[in-house]
Amino acid sequence: MNSSRHRLYGLPALAVLIAAAGCSSSDDSTAAAVPSPDAAAVKLCRDLDGALPGKLAGLSRKDPRPASALTAGWGSPVIILRCGVPRPPKMIDPKVAEGRDPDAVAGGVNGVDWLMERQSNGGYRFTTANRRAYVEVVVPEGQDSSTILVGLAPAVKKAIPEGIAD
Numbered sequence: 694m695n696s697s698r699h700r701l702y703g704l705p706a707l708a709v710l711i712a713a714a715g716c717s718s719s720d721d722s723t724a725a726a727v728p729s730p731d732a733a734a735v736k737l738c739r740d741l742d743g744a745l746p747g748k749l750a751g752l753s754r755k756d757p758r759p760a761s762a763l764t765a766g767w768g769s770p771v772i773i774l775r776c777g778v779p780r781p782p783k784m785i786d787p788k789v790a791e792g793r794d795p796d797a798v799a800g801g802v803n804g805v806d807w808l809m810e811r812q813s814n815g816g817y818r819f820t821t822a823n824r825r826a827y828v829e830v831v832v833p834e835g836q837d838s839s840t841i842l843v844g845l846a847p848a849v850k851k852a853i854p855e856g857i858a859d
Contacts, residue, residue, distance in 0.1 A: 723755065723756075723757045723758055723766065723771055724757055724758050725757035725758075725764045725766070725773045725775060726775070727759060727761040727763050727764055727775075728763050728764075728775050728776065728777040728778045728779075729777070730763075730776075730777030730778075730826065733825070733826075734776075734777040734825070734826040734858070735763070735777060737776070737777075737825055737826040737852060737853050737854075738762060738763045738776035738777045738826055738828075738852075739762045739763075740851075740852035740853075741776050741826075741828065741848060741849065741852035741853055742762040742763070742765065742776070743852070744847075744848035744851045744852045745765050745774070745845075745848045746844060746845075746848065748767070749767040749768070749772065749841060749844045749845065750767070750768075750772075750836070750837055750840040750841050750844055752767040752768030752769075752772065753767065753768070754766065754767050755767060755768065755769065755771055757771060757773055763775060763776050763777050764776070768836070770833040770835070770836075771833070772830065772831065772832055772833065772836060772841060773830070773831045774828065774829070774830050774845070775828070775829045775831075776826060776827075776828045776829075776853075777826055777827070778820065778827045778828070778829045779827065780820075780827055780858060780859060781808060781810065781818075781820050781827075783797045783808060783810060784808050784820065784822060789808065795811075796810060796811040797809065797810045797811070799822065802839070802842040802843060802846060803842070803843050803846035803847075804846060804850055805821060805824075805842070805845070805846045805849045805850060806821065806822040806823045806824075807819045807820065807821060807822060807842065808820045808822055809838075812831070814833075814834065815833075815834030816831060816832055816833045816834045816836075817831075817832045817838055818830070818831050818832075819831075819832065819838070819842060821849060821853065823855055823856070823857070824849065824853040824854065824855060824856065824858065825853055825854050825855070825856045825857075825858055826853050826858055827858050828845075828849060828853060830842070830845065
């Protein structure tokens with residue numbers, strides 16, 4: 694498999710869109726679908742769960758239901774992290790890599806590459822790229838995405854090695 698087609702390149706637009714991700718939301722749902730990755734990804738995700746911060750951007754950890762080492766959450770409305778998710782289709786979309794997709798941007802934050810996708814509810818979904826397991830973070834409208842990604846970077850770098858997940 695040609696790993697270069699999965700490689701995301703940092704784009705300055707990611708910083709601009711991260712800074713713009715904000716307003717408010719009334720969705721306080723604390724449920725999250727638990728991913729079903731292979732055994733290698735499960736081990737990495739369990740390592741990540743142990744490395745995640747108790748507070749993120751000043752928000753206390755509030756894990757979603759059902760309880761799982763593959764999911765985590767912080768604050769209200771809840772920021773949801775799911776580890777071991779499938780690769781998002783936009784991750785290999787050439788329009789994203791070329792900066793031609795208005796709803797998806799590739800870039801990096803503190804040594805972790807992310808695909809950022811704007812959601813219809815005003816929030817954003819970030820998925821790690823170039824790591825051995827995909828980690829998805831859903832940030833509701835009104836939360837400071839840049840602070841959240843900076844806060845998650847040390848745990849992701851520690852637990853999920855660089856490489857291609859597929």
